[in-house]
Amino acid sequence: MGNIVSKVVETEILVVGGGGAGITAAIGAARSGAKVLLVSKGQVGNSGNTIMIGGSFAMDGHSAYYDYDIKEADKEFTKADLYESIIKDGFYINDQNMVRQFVEESPAIVYEVVKWAEQTGKPFDFGPPSTWWMSGRMMGNALKQGLVSTPGIERISDIAVIELLSDGGRVCGALALELNTGDFVQINAKAVVLGTGGFQPFSLKNTNSDMTGDGVAMAFRAGAKVSDMEFLLFLMTALEPQDIVGSILPLMLVTMPTFKYVATDREGKELTMPQELKDMETKSEICKLLHMVYYGKTITTDNKTDKGGVFLKITGTDEEINQAFDETVELFRKFYKEGFYHHNDINKVRRMCLDKRRWEVGLGNEYSVGGILVNEKMETTVKGLFAGGECASGVFGANRVADAVTEMVVQGYRAGLTAAEYAKTAHAGNCGTECGSIIAERLLEVLNNKGGILVNEAVRRFEAISDKYLNCYRDGEGLRAAIEQYEQLEKELENATILCKDMAYNAELMGLIALKNRLLCSKLAAYMGEARKESRGLHLRLDYPNIDNKNYFVRSIAHKDGDNIELSTRKPIAGEIAPPDYETIEYERYLLETGIGLENLQD
Amino acid sequence: MKVKVLRTSPEKHFDEFTVPFPIDGEYTIMDVLRYISDNIDPTLAYFSHAVCNHGICGRCAVKCNGRVVVACITHADCDELMLEPKNKKVVKDLLCQ
Numbered sequence: 001m002g003n004i005v006s007k008v009v010e011t012e013i014l015v016v017g018g019g020g021a022g023i024t025a026a027i028g029a030a031r032s033g034a035k036v037l038l039v040s041k042g043q044v045g046n047s048g049n050t051i052m053i054g055g056s057f058a059m060d061g062h063s064a065y066y067d068y069d070i071k072e073a074d075k076e077f078t079k080a081d082l083y084e085s086i087i088k089d090g091f092y093i094n095d096q097n098m099v100r101q102f103v104e105e106s107p108a109i110v111y112e113v114v115k116w117a118e119q120t121g122k123p124f125d126f127g128p129p130s131t132w133w134m135s136g137r138m139m140g141n142a143l144k145q146g147l148v149s150t151p152g153i154e155r156i157s158d159i160a161v162i163e164l165l166s167d168g169g170r171v172c173g174a175l176a177l178e179l180n181t182g183d184f185v186q187i188n189a190k191a192v193v194l195g196t197g198g199f200q201p202f203s204l205k206n207t208n209s210d211m212t213g214d215g216v217a218m219a220f221r222a223g224a225k226v227s228d229m230e231f232l233l234f235l236m237t238a239l240e241p242q243d244i245v246g247s248i249l250p251l252m253l254v255t256m257p258t259f260k261y262v263a264t265d266r267e268g269k270e271l272t273m274p275q276e277l278k279d280m281e282t283k284s285e286i287c288k289l290l291h292m293v294y295y296g297k298t299i300t301t302d303n304k305t306d307k308g309g310v311f312l313k314i315t316g317t318d319e320e321i322n323q324a325f326d327e328t329v330e331l332f333r334k335f336y337k338e339g340f341y342h343h344n345d346i347n348k349v350r351r352m353c354l355d356k357r358r359w360e361v362g363l364g365n366e367y368s369v370g371g372i373l374v375n376e377k378m379e380t381t382v383k384g385l386f387a388g389g390e391c392a393s394g395v396f397g398a399n400r401v402a403d404a405v406t407e408m409v410v411q412g413y414r415a416g417l418t419a420a421e422y423a424k425t426a427h428a429g430n431c432g433t434e435c436g437s438i439i440a441e442r443l444l445e446v447l448n449n450k451g452g453i454l455v456n457e458a459v460r461r462f463e464a465i466s467d468k469y470l471n472c473y474r475d476g477e478g479l480r481a482a483i484e485q486y487e488q489l490e491k492e493l494e495n496a497t498i499l500c501k502d503m504a505y506n507a508e509l510m511g512l513i514a515l516k517n518r519l520l521c522s523k524l525a526a527y528m529g530e531a532r533k534e535s536r537g538l539h540l541r542l543d544y545p546n547i548d549n550k551n552y553f554v555r556s557i558a559h560k561d562g563d564n565i566e567l568s569t570r571k572p573i574a575g576e577i578a579p580p581d582y583e584t585i586e587y588e589r590y591l592l593e594t595g596i597g598l599e600n601l602q603d
Numbered sequence: 604m605k606v607k608v609l610r611t612s613p614e615k616h617f618d619e620f621t622v623p624f625p626i627d628g629e630y631t632i633m634d635v636l637r638y639i640s641d642n643i644d645p646t647l648a649y650f651s652h653a654v655c656n657h658g659i660c661g662r663c664a665v666k667c668n669g670r671v672v673v674a675c676i677t678h679a680d681c682d683e684l685m686l687e688p689k690n691k692k693v694v695k696d697l698l699c700q
Contacts, residue, residue: 041652042652042662043653043662046660047655047660051660136659179652205656208653208654208656209651209655210652246657342659343658343675343676454645456641499645502612502695504648504695505648505695507646507647507652
């Protein structure tokens with residue numbers, strides 16, 4: 001086939017991912033004097049889940065008040081409060097060195113992003129306790145502002161990194177595919193930073209189509225340890241009206257005190273939660289977890305609605321419904337066209353709710369807590385490879401309530417700084433183009449297949465397995481079935497058939513690469529979920545409903561051993577917050593008695 | 604509904620697809636494109652690799668019945684759709700630079 005790599009690019013730091021983690025990593029590395037190449041599967045600053053924000057991020061109120069002179073901030077909300085909240089909301093299995101990094105380093109980078117937004121002429125909107133509200137587009141533009149004001153960063157959009165390149169156990173670059181041309185590009189670098197986001201295994205989407213777990217899967221294949229993949233966060237997502245399916249507008253509504261509802265199954269049976277927890281719905285993003293716990297079980301049974309969700313039976317008066325929608329319109333008026341959330345027509349939904357008194361909603365997976373195992377400097381377990389943001393893991397334990405947006409910038413920036421420091425003494429790798437060519441040629445063999453499964457069909461099968469077995473509630477039998485069926489599908493993909501033979505924007509080939517990565521991440525989630533025989537945080541087991549600290553006060557870890565997956569565990573890294581002193585506790589009792597729920601939804 | 608799509612390979616031509624969506628405007632042009640590629644012809648090229656599906660990124664624009672629209676927020680609400688690339692910088696089928 002000759003040399004299939006058509007271009008070789010040399011840089012010091014390769015940053016992968018055009019969202020908040022990648023952009024801040026590129027800025028951090030460039031400020032440290034490194035030559036940086038930032039590549040993105042979508043458009044830098046206009047892709048990934050960063051633009052889906054709708055949306056806020058925060059620092060602690062004490063820092064906002066005293067260090068940044070924001071007098072509306074709640075100065076009583078201290079770093080210690082934030083630290084403790086993250087750990088309680090994470091069911092105590094957070095690595096506390098990661099939590100410390102999040103809390104200590106977030107004020108500076110959060111404030112800097114706020115300033116970039118001001119420079120774009122579209123400032124974020126501040127609200128208590130110390131939160132800035134914005135749309136995803138505003139965040140994307142703010143990050144791009146940071147990027148253009150930092151010299152030394154080259155960027156390429158619409159290029160998919162498909163594999164990391166290693167030399168002597170050290171990552172020294174990557175092979176990428178230019179999507180529009182179908183050309184393979186080898187990028188040689190002293191260090192690679194992944195800011196590639198999470199993975200999403202299910203058929204219901206409420207996120208950008210980039211959430212394919214590319215970075216996590218590539219890191220795993222390159223020998224890095226990954227962890228906590230079983231913890232997937234779902235949130236309330238519209239299943240109707242049809243033109244807004246996938247919108248998270250229902251979540252926005254239920255956090256309005258005047259939007260009164262009771263969730264029911266398809267027969268109208270009410271799904272209740274204790275009043276103390278229901279009261280938290282309007283105050284804290286812990287509501288996402290509460291919806292999973294109290295409504296998610298129905299979604300795994302035949303009592304789900306036709307579209308696979310639950311009904312919100314709207315119980316308020318016309319006046320209350322109108323007030324809730326008026327407040328929602330008001331909340332988003334500054335960021336979107338009046339009456340819209342992103343491009344969802346809020347008043348159309350209002351009319352539907354007033355008319356039907358019912359809204360069919362699902363629980364859609366928006367965020368993966370697990371990912372690549374990193375330390376507080378964002379070093380992975382493989383030399384030369386760094387990761388930050390949603391593709392990394394450790395800060396949020398078994399459940400996230402604090403901001404993923406803060407996570408992406410505070411970890412991304414740190415990953416860039418650490419990678420640049422590493423690159424100062426690291427020598428260049430020794431990867432000739434034969435390294436990239438071998439990978440590219442293996443990939444292209446798929447074009448010769450005939451009669452195998454089509455990619456779209458494989459995607460449907462994969463999502464059906466995930467919907468059935470990896471959803472909000474799992475059990476051992478189902479997770480074992482998921483592993484078996486994922487592995488069967490993986491085998492069939494070796495003979496997957498691609499009808500389009502032309503490499504320019506080959507959507508089937510792109511889909512196959514993404515599917516393999518999603519499948520690997522989901523398989524790791526199923527393995528870890530099967531091994532964790534307890535319920536904790538976002539991992540809800542029908543067959544093991546209690547929290548079991550005696551046996552599972554651990555982080556789940558996996559690494560590649562030849563073609564096998566090696567599972568292990570380790571205790572979370574200790575810190576100022578002592579672990580709980582009980583061996584087991586009923587899940588609901590933990591929710592009621594631990595003081596969970598960072599109050600990040602104050603008006 | 605009947606959907607005519609301008610294809611660029613092997614040479615310029617229109618392909619016609621029948622998509623079983625009601626024309627009440629509940630489905631979007633993006634839903635139509637996804638239906639075709641999922642169920643009829645997976646070789647169709649349109650902006651699909653980093654789709655936000657909520658009118659945020661604006662990258663899925665196509666020309667629909669002569670007018671450039673953002674596919675994921677534009678309702679497919681007529682019997683016949685004619686889909687063409689949004690500009691002359693065509694990469695493939697409906698995908699432009």
